Amino acid sequence: MNLKSVIWIVFACLLGSCLSEEPFKKSFQTFVPQELNDGWELSSPEDQSMDRQLLEKAYELVFSEDRYVMARSLLVFRNGKLVAEAYPNDPEDAHKIANIQSCTKSITSLLVGLAIEKGLLDNLEIKFYDLFPDLFDDHQEKRQISLKDALSMQAGLEFDNDKHTLQLYQGKNNSIQWILSKDLIHDPGTYMNYNDGAPHLVSKAIETLTMQPTASFAEKYLFEPLGIKDWIWESSHDGVTYGAFSLFLKPRDLGKIGQLVIQNGTWDNRPIIDPEYLAEATSTQAISGHNNRPYGYYFWIYPEWNAFAALGHGGQFVLMVPDKNLVVVFTAWPYTHPQLWGDEKELMDLIIQSCK
Amino acid sequence: MTNQNVLYSSKSLLSKNLTRKRILIWTFFLWIQLLFFPKQVHCQDFMAIQKTKKIQFLTGYIQQKELNLMPKVHQGFQYAVEYQADRELNHLSRFQARLGFSPLTTSWETSGFSANLQIQGGYFHLFPILKNQSWKVWAGPFGNLKYNTSFYPNWDESHLFWANQLQTGVSSRIEYFLQTKPRSLFWDFNLPVIGLLSRPNIERNYKIDDFSFGGIVKAMHFQPQFIGLINNFQVHTRIGYNFPIGKKNQAHFGYQFDHIQVSTNYSNQFIQSSHQIFFGINL
Numbered sequence: 001m002n003l004k005s006v007i008w009i010v011f012a013c014l015l016g017s018c019l020s021e022e023p024f025k026k027s028f029q030t031f032v033p034q035e036l037n038d039g040w041e042l043s044s045p046e047d048q049s050m051d052r053q054l055l056e057k058a059y060e061l062v063f064s065e066d067r068y069v070m071a072r073s074l075l076v077f078r079n080g081k082l083v084a085e086a087y088p089n090d091p092e093d094a095h096k097i098a099n100i101q102s103c104t105k106s107i108t109s110l111l112v113g114l115a116i117e118k119g120l121l122d123n124l125e126i127k128f129y130d131l132f133p134d135l136f137d138d139h140q141e142k143r144q145i146s147l148k149d150a151l152s153m154q155a156g157l158e159f160d161n162d163k164h165t166l167q168l169y170q171g172k173n174n175s176i177q178w179i180l181s182k183d184l185i186h187d188p189g190t191y192m193n194y195n196d197g198a199p200h201l202v203s204k205a206i207e208t209l210t211m212q213p214t215a216s217f218a219e220k221y222l223f224e225p226l227g228i229k230d231w232i233w234e235s236s237h238d239g240v241t242y243g244a245f246s247l248f249l250k251p252r253d254l255g256k257i258g259q260l261v262i263q264n265g266t267w268d269n270r271p272i273i274d275p276e277y278l279a280e281a282t283s284t285q286a287i288s289g290h291n292n293r294p295y296g297y298y299f300w301i302y303p304e305w306n307a308f309a310a311l312g313h314g315g316q317f318v319l320m321v322p323d324k325n326l327v328v329v330f331t332a333w334p335y336t337h338p339q340l341w342g343d344e345k346e347l348m349d350l351i352i353q354s355c356k
Numbered sequence: 357m358t359n360q361n362v363l364y365s366s367k368s369l370l371s372k373n374l375t376r377k378r379i380l381i382w383t384f385f386l387w388i389q390l391l392f393f394p395k396q397v398h399c400q401d402f403m404a405i406q407k408t409k410k411i412q413f414l415t416g417y418i419q420q421k422e423l424n425l426m427p428k429v430h431q432g433f434q435y436a437v438e439y440q441a442d443r444e445l446n447h448l449s450r451f452q453a454r455l456g457f458s459p460l461t462t463s464w465e466t467s468g469f470s471a472n473l474q475i476q477g478g479y480f481h482l483f484p485i486l487k488n489q490s491w492k493v494w495a496g497p498f499g500n501l502k503y504n505t506s507f508y509p510n511w512d513e514s515h516l517f518w519a520n521q522l523q524t525g526v527s528s529r530i531e532y533f534l535q536t537k538p539r540s541l542f543w544d545f546n547l548p549v550i551g552l553l554s555r556p557n558i559e560r561n562y563k564i565d566d567f568s569f570g571g572i573v574k575a576m577h578f579q580p581q582f583i584g585l586i587n588n589f590q591v592h593t594r595i596g597y598n599f600p601i602g603k604k605n606q607a608h609f610g611y612q613f614d615h616i617q618v619s620t621n622y623s624n625q626f627i628q629s630s631h632q633i634f635f636g637i638n639l
Contacts, residue, residue, distance in 0.1 A: 019419040019420070019421060019429045019431075019627060019629050069464070070426075089427065090427070097559075099561060166562065166565070169561065169562050169565045170562075170565045170566055170567075232559050234560065234561060242561075245561055246560075246561040248559060313512065314512050333426050334511070334512035
């Protein structure tokens with residue numbers, strides 16, 4: 001073997017073994033939904049009085065523009081039927097559970113409505129101190145924090161997601177005691193501070209009221225009736241289901257959650273969530289100091305669309321528009337570069353406008 | 357279920373892949389065959405023990421895809437240092453240790469860089485297959501412990517991701533002596549066959565949540581899973597040229613290619629490919 005041959009072999013190896021730089025997204029082909037026998041009835045834009053061209057424009061936007069580069073799924077449901085779906089990165093994403101991040105909070109909120117429906121809870125004014133007094137420190141004012149305060153992110157405790165969320169995940173001790181040990185920097189019910197600590201307190205309250213882990217309660221009374229079979233919900237080291245994050249669902253199952261909400265908490269004509277609670281949870285309870293957006297009980301309110309939404313880190317988005325009987329699910333890979341974040345407006349505008 | 361946090365999940369996610377067991381059994385028998393094959397053609401010419409110690413510096417280009425994070429290629433230059441101790445009698449024993457570091461980026465990485473760190477140690481026990489004036493051919497088994505860890509600080513799920521493994525497989529070394537001894541050309545080829553692999557659990561919000569030394573060590577060995585050729589395809593090969601420097605010392609340079617493609621049933625695939633040039637001297 002001469003030197004020339006060796007050089008050619010090395011050169012061929014170099015060329016042949018480079019990892020392909022796959023595009024994040026495939027080119028847009030179709031949004032026609034596939035039959036998966038998961039309980040969703042399939043339909044078309046025309047049959048549900050939607051403008052196909054506007055809907056196509058929305059999908060093309062997601063598939064073609066870099067600002068939606070992290071998109072993993074976009075699903076549109078109208079009148080209780082799946083009208084359109086596409087998975088820009090990988091069609092297999094239809095079958096995969098993924099972290100819905102802070103959309104988890106909205107499901108925690110629904111479980112409070114479920115507890116009310118089951119007669120396990122009378123009202124939201126109940127104080128956490130009445131539910132788990134042993135976990136409180138000597139600070140008297142913290143005993144005034146109510147379930148309603150925590151549901152509207154107005155518990156008043158100094159919980160900063162940037163530094164405390166990972167600690168909540170890492171903590172080996174009692175997670176509730178740790179959250180309650182944070183300083184009370186605002187009177188309960190007076191100031192909205194979006195955080196991951198308050199929903200964890202709500203999860204503990206659900207656990208106490210239902211005498212089972214929040215995830216088990218959700219499985220029996222929420223996921224099973226909706227036909228949600230594949231899911232994972234993580235808990236802290238002391239076994240309290242995270243109320244704020246770490247629920248993993250499939251995109252279509254996330255759509256079922258949205259559909260349940262716009263059906264006023266009923267599924268197959270069976271009441272699941274208390275409708276009065278749901279009306280309260282999806283109406284303004286506080287205003288975010290960060291973006292001045294109205295907030296309900298773990299639902300963001302969009303008055304401009306007469307809608308509300310569950311939002312999650314990295315671009316997870318479940319938009320619910322009751323007067324158009326519309327649910328939109330958008331999920332994404334987690335990445336929050338400013339250019340790729342907060343771009344839901346143009347996309348959602350197109351989908352809402354497509355409803356005749 | 358995780359061994360750290362309590363995890364509630366649906367039963368349908370806990371099914372196991374039975375075909376993987378068959379693959380493992382098959383690869384095990386293949387490995388046994390390859391292990392004993394060289395003994396059948398054992399060369400009888402004994403000679404004096406030859407001991408050499410080498411240090412090598414490697415640099416090159418590395419690409420990797422961590423599909424737990426995203427299906428995108430991270431790439432950059434790689435820098436590594438390697439120590440090698442050979443003991444040659446009627447067989448060749450080789451101990452090898454390596455430390456490598458690579459700053460990596462993607463076009464989506466707007467600031468800073470991600471990084472890959474590799475620490476590994478291996479032992480090779482090679483039997484002679486052919487020995488004459490011009491050729492030496494060796495083959496035999498090897499074992500290798502490799503910590504291959506990456507950190508992606510610019511990404512939301514910017515935690516440690518790893519593909520750590522304890523593996524065994526077959527190795528060969530072919531050396532061709534040029535007329536002007538002690539100059540020679542060599543080709544090393546390693547094919548890991550079976551092993552244990554630890555990967556981060558994709559179904560966790562934080563891939564590692566305890567950053568104490570003990571917590572990191574525990575995470576790095578999370579749920580080791582048996583792997584075979586199907587879910588653990590790896591090739592490590594190098595070609596080089598040995599030549600004398602001065603009257604006593606030897607040096608060598610060449611090209612090395614490493615490719616790994618691994619996955620477990622609780623984690624997505626990790627692919628890593630690197631092309632390196634190396635230069636080393638005998639100590």
